[in-house]
Amino acid sequence: MTTVDDRPAAPAGAPRRPNPVLALLRNSWRQLTSMRTALVLLFLLAVAAIPGSVLPQRGVNPEQVDQYFRDHPELAPQLDRLGGFEVFASVWFSAIYLLLFTSLVGCILPRMRDHLRALRSRPPAAPKRLERLPQHTVLEAPAAADPEAIAAVLRRRRWRVVVRGNEVSAEKGYLKETGNLLFHTSLVAVLLGVALGSWFGWHGNRLLVAGEENAFCNTRQQYAEASLGPRVDSTDLPRFCLTLDDFDARFLPSGQPEFYRASVTVDELDGTPRKAAFSVNSPLRLDSANVYLLGHGYAPILKYTDRYGRSQTSTVPFLTTGDANLTSEGVAAFPDANVDPQTGKRDPAQQIAFEGLYLPTAPETGPFSSSQFPTEQNPAVVLVAYRGNLGLDAGIPGSVYQLDQRQVSSGKLKQIGDQRLLGVGEKWTLDDGSTLEFLGTKPYITLSVRHAPGQTLMLVACVVLLGGLMGSLFARRRRVWFRVLPTDPTSGSPTSGSSLVEAGGLPRTEHPGFADEFAQLVAAVRDDGRADRRAREGVE
Amino acid sequence: MAELSDQLVTFAILAYLVAMISHAVEYALGNARAVSAKAPARELVGAGVGAPGDTVTAPAAPTADEVRTARTARRAELAGRIAAGVTVVAAAIHLGAVVTRGIAADRMPWGNMYEFVLTVTWIGTAAWLAVLAKRPSLRRLGLFLSLVMVLLLAFAELKLYVEVVPLMPALQSYWFIIHVSTIIFASGIFLLGIVPAVTFLMRNGYEQGRRSFPYTLARRLPAAAGLERLTFTLHAFSFPIFTFSVIAGAIWAEAAWGRAWGWDPKETWAFISWVVYAGYLHARATPSVKRNVATWIAVLGFLTVLMNLFGVNFFFSGLHSYAGVE
Numbered sequence: 079m080t081t082v083d084d085r086p087a088a089p090a091g092a093p094r095r096p097n098p099v100l101a102l103l104r105n106s107w108r109q110l111t112s113m114r115t116a117l118v119l120l121f122l123l124a125v126a127a128i129p130g131s132v133l134p135q136r137g138v139n140p141e142q143v144d145q146y147f148r149d150h151p152e153l154a155p156q157l158d159r160l161g162g163f164e165v166f167a168s169v170w171f172s173a174i175y176l177l178l179f180t181s182l183v184g185c186i187l188p189r190m191r192d193h194l195r196a197l198r199s200r201p202p203a204a205p206k207r208l209e210r211l212p213q214h215t216v217l218e219a220p221a222a223a224d225p226e227a228i229a230a231v232l233r234r235r236r237w238r239v240v241v242r243g244n245e246v247s248a249e250k251g252y253l254k255e256t257g258n259l260l261f262h263t264s265l266v267a268v269l270l271g272v273a274l275g276s277w278f279g280w281h282g283n284r285l286l287v288a289g290e291e292n293a294f295c296n297t298r299q300q301y302a303e304a305s306l307g308p309r310v311d312s313t314d315l316p317r318f319c320l321t322l323d324d325f326d327a328r329f330l331p332s333g334q335p336e337f338y339r340a341s342v343t344v345d346e347l348d349g350t351p352r353k354a355a356f357s358v359n360s361p362l363r364l365d366s367a368n369v370y371l372l373g374h375g376y377a378p379i380l381k382y383t384d385r386y387g388r389s390q391t392s393t394v395p396f397l398t399t400g401d402a403n404l405t406s407e408g409v410a411a412f413p414d415a416n417v418d419p420q421t422g423k424r425d426p427a428q429q430i431a432f433e434g435l436y437l438p439t440a441p442e443t444g445p446f447s448s449s450q451f452p453t454e455q456n457p458a459v460v461l462v463a464y465r466g467n468l469g470l471d472a473g474i475p476g477s478v479y480q481l482d483q484r485q486v487s488s489g490k491l492k493q494i495g496d497q498r499l500l501g502v503g504e505k506w507t508l509d510d511g512s513t514l515e516f517l518g519t520k521p522y523i524t525l526s527v528r529h530a531p532g533q534t535l536m537l538v539a540c541v542v543l544l545g546g547l548m549g550s551l552f553a554r555r556r557r558v559w560f561r562v563l564p565t566d567p568t569s570g571s572p573t574s575g576s577s578l579v580e581a582g583g584l585p586r587t588e589h590p591g592f593a594d595e596f597a598q599l600v601a602a603v604r605d606d607g608r609a610d611r612r613a614r615e616g617v618e
Numbered sequence: 619m620a621e622l623s624d625q626l627v628t629f630a631i632l633a634y635l636v637a638m639i640s641h642a643v644e645y646a647l648g649n650a651r652a653v654s655a656k657a658p659a660r661e662l663v664g665a666g667v668g669a670p671g672d673t674v675t676a677p678a679a680p681t682a683d684e685v686r687t688a689r690t691a692r693r694a695e696l697a698g699r700i701a702a703g704v705t706v707v708a709a710a711i712h713l714g715a716v717v718t719r720g721i722a723a724d725r726m727p728w729g730n731m732y733e734f735v736l737t738v739t740w741i742g743t744a745a746w747l748a749v750l751a752k753r754p755s756l757r758r759l760g761l762f763l764s765l766v767m768v769l770l771l772a773f774a775e776l777k778l779y780v781e782v783v784p785l786m787p788a789l790q791s792y793w794f795i796i797h798v799s800t801i802i803f804a805s806g807i808f809l810l811g812i813v814p815a816v817t818f819l820m821r822n823g824y825e826q827g828r829r830s831f832p833y834t835l836a837r838r839l840p841a842a843a844g845l846e847r848l849t850f851t852l853h854a855f856s857f858p859i860f861t862f863s864v865i866a867g868a869i870w871a872e873a874a875w876g877r878a879w880g881w882d883p884k885e886t887w888a889f890i891s892w893v894v895y896a897g898y899l900h901a902r903a904t905p906s907v908k909r910n911v912a913t914w915i916a917v918l919g920f921l922t923v924l925m926n927l928f929g930v931n932f933f934f935s936g937l938h939s940y941a942g943v944e
């Protein structure tokens with residue numbers, strides 16, 4: 079680890095006109111870009127994320143948020159005002175990370191400048207007294223040691239070397255700071271990618287029932303739920319249409335899903351519709367958007383023949399209730415039923431709807447409240463009939479998957495008889511002679527269609543981030559110096575021209591293995607000298 | 619195969635228990651004077667130099683007391699060696715349990731929390747043995763490691779156990795292997811890292827003269843500086859792996875759920891852990907932050923990892939809810 083501390087204070091005693099505003103700004107900036115501030119902000123960021131996991135979040139699970147509002151009617155609005163259900167978009171969360179990133183930029187820019195300078199500068203001259211360094215040794219060179227030869231040994235080991243007279247200075251491990259800067263810069267790039275995605279991205283969710291007549295085309299209106307980034311207009315959505323041809327799901331005997339696959343026809347409106355298939359883990363990737371498979375279920379086909387003998391068929395997706403065997407619930411409404419053919423008058427009190435469950439594998443005997451298996455081994459609907467005003471004309475938007483309970487409680491919509499189990503092909507005759515027939519089901523899937531620009535940038539940034547991180551954590555900055563000294567003539571050394579080589583080493587980052595490395599380096603220099611001499615003697 | 623795996627887990631727990639007891643014996647017999655004189659010396663000599671116990675200085679004329687001390691020291695040494703040997707055996711049995719579980723399930727044995735804990739603890743032990751091979755002087759930490767293993771494995775067996783089942787479709791992807799294997803690996807190292815972190819905090823207090831309860835336990839521990847360095851090395855090693863696995867998770871989530879990052883509770887807590895560990899590395903690089911403060915941050919980081927592993931599965935529901943606790 080480098081011993082980087084809070085930035086050095088400004089040189090003391092520099093004559094400066096005291097401008098209080100400027101001084102305050104400068105001080106605040108220095109505070110903001112200090113390591114301590116970064117630490118505090120990092121800590122705050124971690125703490126601030128906790129409510130995002132404790133409270134349900136709108137972006138993740140809006141139903142749970144609604145549930146929370148129902149369970150805690152007093153507390154929930156308060157929390158909502160504080161952004162508790164949208165923590166990661168809240169003012170305070172944003173404030174923390176924006177401050178952190180400002181601090182980050184303020185921290186890395188000057189370091190980049192310094193590092194670029196360091197990269198261009200040469201390793202510094204040897205300190206006078208090498209023996210003061212953490213690593214130090216003196217070796218007797220058998221022959222007149224040549225600083226250039228020592229430099230060559232170091233260069234082979236990828237040290238940056240400079241020779242000054244009888245001195246060799248070398249430094250290694252610039253990768254540490256390079257990696258650190260790359261790492262911090264790519265953090266900024268990741269944030270930019272996030273920003274791009276939220277400005278220019280869009281997504282929509284919907285349910286798609288199999289069959290050509292149910293195909294959907296990519297427009298804002300076709301989504302049950304959609305959100306467009308602030309820089310996206312609904313006319314910007316790319317044009318394509320999607321038809322679900324088939325859906326294939328396999329389950330283990332235990333009921334655990336094993337395999338899903340949706341087969342679709344894609345028409346990108348360039349002339350030739352094409353077939354494609356996708357599944358969980360392998361989305362359908364179109365040029366302009368990706369289509370993800372989120373879930374699946376069944377849409378019972380129900381045929382209602384009214385008392386005037388006119389029939390209507392409706393394919394209504396029943397939503398899964400969350401149980402693994404795909405017990406589903408829904409409503410088939412026939413608001414246009416029982417229109418007197420004589421008068422052509424629509425009597426709102428004669429509308430009809432069926433509410434209940436769909437069980438892909440109904441049990442042999444009652445209660446018929448849940449399915450026994452997720453595939454259709456004994457498909458059946460369990461329905462209750464209602465007649466009266468469905469409340470669809472009141473202009474209040476209601477769910478197509480539920481009856482309007484207000485109509486029921488106000489008595490405008492009345493239950494007729496008891497609930498009834500219908501297998502495929504079975505017909506139920508109601509009190510007024512009208513009938514309901516259960517014809518079978520079609521599969522449906524739930525989809526998320528998404529365009530997320532910025533993802534490539536984020537991916538690249540993440541790769542750089544990792545590389546930089548490793549460089550930063552594992553590279554080690556260190557310096558060594560070699561000084562060639564002529565042997566003391568008084569020592570009476572027999573070989574003329576022999577010399578002493580003094581070596582010193584300084585790890586600039588904590589480096590437990592530095593002693594070993596230094597020893598190896600010194601040995602290499604010594605061996606190289608010997609080899610050199612042998613070579614020379616050989617020639618002679 | 620599944621039953622074999624279950625039996626092996628039980629045996630592994632027993633073996634860790636034996637290792638723990640031997641370590642405890644070593645600890646109890648350990649001669650405080652010899653240790654405190656020895657440990658720093660070995661620290662200076664450097665990693666892995668010389669077998670443990672070879673720095674005992676020969677007294678000029680052994681008194682009866684000294685003879686007794688020497689005998690106790692020899693016994694402690696023996697207990698320590700036995701403990702290390704039993705840990706190797708325990709790790710082998712443990713590995714057998716993981717592998718047979720994988721064979722029984724016909725997939726990587728990381729499909730639910732039980733299997734996850736089983737594998738994470740094995741990584742922790744294996745990494746510990748690697749550390750021990752390099753730095754035998756740290757052997758006494760084995761007491762704390764085996765304690766952690768016994769606790770976690772027993773918890774897994776009692777509270778998390780589930781029958782072998784195949785993977786759900788959302789988990790059938792090679793990203794599953796990449797994401798989960800790296801997260802397990804990183805978690806295993808973080809798990810191991812907590813041992814020197816906590817012992818450092820105790821030992822550091824002890825060296826600063828504290829003599830109250832948890833600190834006195836540290837009397838026979840290796841020197842604080844070495845523990846701190848090991849803590850850092852382990853965390854610096856696993857942090858990039860953890861980072862990678864979070865990124866891999868995001869790539870996988872993009873394919874499986876249609877968004878790379880959605881602040882689902884698991885993701886949120888992974889983010890929290892990542893930020894806390896980044897905070898640890900920062901704190902350690904800032905000289906004005908004391909080493910014990912930095913180490914506390916690492917401990918906090920591990921608590922967030924635990925929270926993600928257990929807390930999130932038990933308290934929250936999210937897309938990651940197939941973790942399989944019945």
Ligand code: HEM
Nearest residue numbers: 079080082111112113116181182185258550551896899903
């Ligand atoms: C988004 C916020 C930040 C995150 C997630 C982050 C993360 C990290 C991580 C994980 C490391 C450890 C890797 C290494 O040793 O190089 C690190 C190191 C470092 N960071 Fe940051 N950082 C952030 C902001 C900052 C800021 C604002 C500063 C400046 C005040 C800063 C200065 C440094 C320095 C100097 C090091 C090097 C420490 C060393 O020598 O090892 N970082 N950062």
